[in-house]
Amino acid sequence: MNILLTGGAGYIGSHTAIELIEAKHSVVIVDNFVNSNPLVLRRIENITGKKIPIYCINIADVAKLDKVFCKHNIDAVIHFAGFKSMSESLQIPLKYYRNNIDTTLALLEIIKKHDVTKFIFSSSAAVYGYINDIQYIESMPVGHCSNPYAWTKLFIEQILKDVATVNPDFSVILLRYFNPAGAHTSGKIGENPNGIPNNLFSYISQVAIGKLAELKIFGNNYPTKDGTGVRDYIHVVDLAKGHIAALEYTNKHKGVEAINIGTGIGFSVLDIVKTFEKINKIKIPYQIIGRRAGDIAECYADTSKAISMLNWKAEKTLEDICCDTWYWQIQNPNGYEK
Ligand code: WQD
Numbered sequence: 001m002n003i004l005l006t007g008g009a010g011y012i013g014s015h016t017a018i019e020l021i022e023a024k025h026s027v028v029i030v031d032n033f034v035n036s037n038p039l040v041l042r043r044i045e046n047i048t049g050k051k052i053p054i055y056c057i058n059i060a061d062v063a064k065l066d067k068v069f070c071k072h073n074i075d076a077v078i079h080f081a082g083f084k085s086m087s088e089s090l091q092i093p094l095k096y097y098r099n100n101i102d103t104t105l106a107l108l109e110i111i112k113k114h115d116v117t118k119f120i121f122s123s124s125a126a127v128y129g130y131i132n133d134i135q136y137i138e139s140m141p142v143g144h145c146s147n148p149y150a151w152t153k154l155f156i157e158q159i160l161k162d163v164a165t166v167n168p169d170f171s172v173i174l175l176r177y178f179n180p181a182g183a184h185t186s187g188k189i190g191e192n193p194n195g196i197p198n199n200l201f202s203y204i205s206q207v208a209i210g211k212l213a214e215l216k217i218f219g220n221n222y223p224t225k226d227g228t229g230v231r232d233y234i235h236v237v238d239l240a241k242g243h244i245a246a247l248e249y250t251n252k253h254k255g256v257e258a259i260n261i262g263t264g265i266g267f268s269v270l271d272i273v274k275t276f277e278k279i280n281k282i283k284i285p286y287q288i289i290g291r292r293a294g295d296i297a298e299c300y301a302d303t304s305k306a307i308s309m310l311n312w313k314a315e316k317t318l319e320d321i322c323c324d325t326w327y328w329q330i331q332n333p334n335g336y337e338k
Helices: 011-022 039-048 062-071 086-091 093-113 148-165 200-208 236-252 269-280 304-310 318-331
Strands: 002-006 026-030 076-079 118-124 171-177 179-181 215-218 233-235 255-261 286-289
Touching (some): 002 011, 011 026, 076 093, 076 236, 086 093, 086 148, 093 148, 118 148, 118 236, 148 171, 148 255, 179 200, 179 236, 200 269, 215 269, 233 318, 236 255, 255 304, 269 318
Parallel strands (some): 002 026, 076 118, 118 171, 171 255, 179 233, 215 286
16 A cells, blocks of 8 residues: 555654565555654665655645645555644643644645545554553543643644544544653664654663763652552554554454554563663662652553554563664664764
8 A cells, every 4th residue: 555654754653654665565654843853754765675755745735735645646554743742832832732733634634635544643652651550451441641742632632533433434443652761673764853862761861871970860759669650661663563553453443443553562771771770781770859749659551452452462561662762872872864
């Protein structure tokens, strides 16, 4: 199939582009590079041997987006594009609502015009909010989100459900990501945060390479096994393969399905530090400080729906994540910047 990736030059989008090409699909990318680097395209070409059509446009510009769909016969869309920092969304909520929702509404208008009926959305475990039990299952109530980023994901899920209700040919898969981490084993692409990293693995990796002095651990008084936060870290290549499985599922599905994409295993911050140190034989200095606003104690996925419906489960381990993260970092001490 010919697949359009919005935000396809980003961390998860670029890893998914590679897996799509290796699964014999063709790929078109639309990205405005606000949170990604054009160099990724050359790295993808280097890994796959394929040149990918790329359009640097703002997806909210329907006229320009329409031209892309007129030029390419698109069979399905994977919608990655969107602002993604939970902490930043608390500072600039309007920008998050404007960007994440406007781009989606424009995209839905254009796919309707071009009769594209297969749609995969990059959603998040953050939609479960802070009222649910630890192991999140898709049938749980969603909402009570702790930040505007999470609310945008939930609002977009609702928009997609309402649009699918009046378009019986639609097949929409809402992939609720847990904590993406790791990098392609080639070390040519990986997570490339702008400025000081928010996410744990990026922060640890920059401490390890010497760009940051020490890791600040946000609280060790949570009701968890060692007091530090517990999350479900999924290797980005496993996550990318989850999109391939979801895409194949749309061939025999109509309607809307929300599906968790995680490992089903929770690891604490101290587990991550110790594993990273052991695998990469490097010391990660850290200091325990106060909790970060908006953090929850513990969450990880119930993965039974992905296994039964998509015949997909994560294969890579925490050790693989630590190894691949570090290999990307030492190959690219400044990320994609020279
Ligand atoms: C993980 C743990 C922190 C940094 C993620 C993504 C977000 C969304 C939801 C997909 C927590 C602790 C972190 C640091 C620390 N993903 N930590 N020191 O908060 O679970 O959010 O999942 O939509 O995009 O960010 O991930 O990596 O920020 O934190 O102690 O410097 O590490 O308290 O327990 P989080 P994270």
